[in-house]
Amino acid sequence: MNRTPMKFSWRSFALALAALSVPLFASSHREAPITALDQKADITDWYAFVDPNHPDHVVLILNVDPFLEPSNGPNYFPFDPGILYEMKIDNNQDGVPDVTFQFRFKTTIQMPGVFTGFVGNLAGIPPITALTGPGSQGLNLSQTYTVTMVTQYQTTDLAMGQTLYAVPTNVGPRTMPNYQALRQQGVYSLPNGVSVFAGTVADPFFVDLGAAFDSLNFRQSAGGGVLTATVDADDKNNYAPNTLAGFNVNSIVLEVPITMLTVDGQTHPASDKRAVIGSYGTTSRKKVSVLAEEGSVGYSEGSWAQVQRLGNPLINELIIGTGSKDRFSMDDPINDGQFASFFLDPLLAQIFSSIGIPVPAAPRTDLLPLVQYMAPICPGCTAADGGPVADLLRLNTGVPPTPFATQKRLGFLAGDLDGFPDGRRLNDDVIDIAARAVGGILADATKYATPIGDGVNTPTTQPVTVFPYVAPAYSGRDSVHLGPGQPGCANLPGGICTDN
Secondary structure (H helix, E strand, O other): OOOOOOOOOHHHHHHHHHHHOOOOOOOOOOOOHHHHOOHHHOEEEEEEEEEOOEEEEEEEEEEEEEEEOOOOOOOOOOOOOOEEEEEEEEOOOOOOOOEEEEEEEEEEEOOOOOOOOEOOOOOOOOOOOOOOOOOOOOEOEEEEEEEEEEOOOOEEEOOOOOOEEOEOOEOOOOOOOOHHHHHHHOOEEEHHHEEEEEEEEEOOOOOOHHHHHOOOOOOHHHOOOEOOHHHHOOOOOOOOOOOOOOOEEEEEEEEEEHHHOOOOOOOOOOOOHHHEEEEEEEEEEEEEEEEOOOOOEEEEEEEEEEEEEEOOHHHHHHHOOHHHHHHHHHOOHHHHHHHHHHHHOOHHHHHHHHOOOOOOOOOOHHHHHHOOOOOOOOOOOOHHHOOOOOOOEEEEOOOOOOOHHHOOOOHHHHOOOOOOOOOEOOOOOHHHHHHHHHHOOOOOOOOOOOOEOOOOOOOOOOOOOOOOOOOEOOEOOOOOOOOOOOEOOOOOHHHEOOOO
16 A cells, blocks of 8 residues: 655645535534533544454443543533433344434432532541442442333343442542442443443543644644554554543443344354444434423433434544434434435545545445445345445444454554454544545545544553443643643653644
8 A cells, every 4th residue: 555645735625625514523522512511411422343352242432421530520521310311233235223222311419418529538537438449438429220121022231220330430549449349330231241331531532622623733743634554554543632631521332142133043153234333422412401490400301312323433524514404413323314415425535536646426325325325345245135225334243353462453454454444443543544435445445545634543541441442531630731842652752742
């Protein structure tokens, strides 16, 4: 693959973007106007991958509520009891969910007279327990939750009556003297091979948002938007600051046997279309809510109204125009045919072409595997199996998972076939992959091989290699953010991330 840097002006690109009001590509943190006003319902990221530790299981991760500052008390970041959180699976190529996992949360204040949601064992204040055992001191505000599996045949409480507690943020060592032990108490093994976790974690996403939102003003230390061969080949180090370093996010992690997701309840080889599922996450609120006199929600009624959905981050980030994002967020994948013009002739690709990056001509049929069931993600699918245009994160559960230590950040593009866009793992560099897909790499990996990237190649805090895989929350007392002029870029002079 040719990785010679292209000679073109990113300033010209920025001016073209401004003239056409094109949304920048970046993390799915507040990417739609509606979620900029309802942060608790904002889905930051959606992941689905076959578990390398248990190849007969799939891990689903729904992250919500972006940019959680670890020190921001006194009540920190509970899940919203007014939101229905859902993970949805299509297993018969029709774009309609066949299996849905629902999560609802309930908040309890243990000691209403205490001034903060979490407080250590200070003089005169006894230990407060919600989760019991090591590390549980300091929990005044506690949250329990339910996890329910819904199919056309039945509704099942996957916890079978067990009380599940969400793990709070890491306030600090005095309030939570053994946070690791506390977190472990929130990892639940449920009947039938199901595991679940909900809580505040270190945000696993990685991107130079500051440079992206400054009209694509990428750091020259990383190639100014087109990576050098050295930077592009490095999966372990960052060459630009990771904006998400030091921020937390709320995460729901569910691991289930593949047989709970497939159309016939069986596992299948990668060549069989029945091995492929489509997935996405949603948040919804009741259509009617009434505030009580004291300002709390008195009651909610009526049906649920979807606020946000996220499947394939490429579609959300790089394809849908800002003026259509709210409609896209609140609609269902089965109706995505209305957005087909965005898929088949992306405006961002036109701008790439205008500044010298070679891209395929429209209609962009090379992007159809991202919105339909077809090869290469579904090699067993025929033309009749493609289904409607629908934004789903498609995952071939028959592709053997790559061990954590040898996963490639560019996933499918680097020959790591169980990586994004075949599902999505925590270390997949979706920013670089998605930008290159728009550039045409899925059409011809030699002709359309411009190595577009931001230079942020890996999470600042690495995911763990056992369930729930997301890293523990940053400490409110002791964490810091890493940005320009600070450590975080190991291969640059002094390990300092430059600001140019």
